[in-house]
Amino acid sequence: METIHNVQQQNKALVEKFDDAFARGDHKTILGMMSEDVEWKMLGEFHLKGKNDIAEMFKSMEDMGLPEIWPGTKVAEEDRIVSEGVMKGLDKEGKIFRAAYVDSYLIQNGRIIELTSYVVTLKENVNE
Secondary structure, three states, X not given: OOOHHHHHHHHHHHHHHHHHHHHXXXXXXXXXXXXXXXXXXXXXXXXXXXXXXXXXXXXXXXXXXXXXXXXXXXXXXXXXXXXEEEEEEEOOOOXXXXXXEEEEEEXXXXXXXXXXXXXXXXXXXXXX
């Protein structure tokens, strides 16, 4: 019998795998972690519904290169994992950006069904 603690640890491991795949640009692995009807909201930027929308977003990012990410703390509460960190990458104009993020994942049956991202652009250098 799985306890809530075991499920939370499995969910944290799933988010760690997501972070690793995102940093490698392994979109196939990321999509494999999501339910078919997944929703990904980046507040103020986009609201995607379904794996196809997310795959199209990834495709549109291919010319931007891979971001560097430094994941931080992950907190589990029932089926939700909240993860924070910082990242550096190129924006759509090819300029370097630095940001802090908090991602809130809702996970059911080992699949991400909802992801809400809060991203704040940083003016100072991060982890350099």
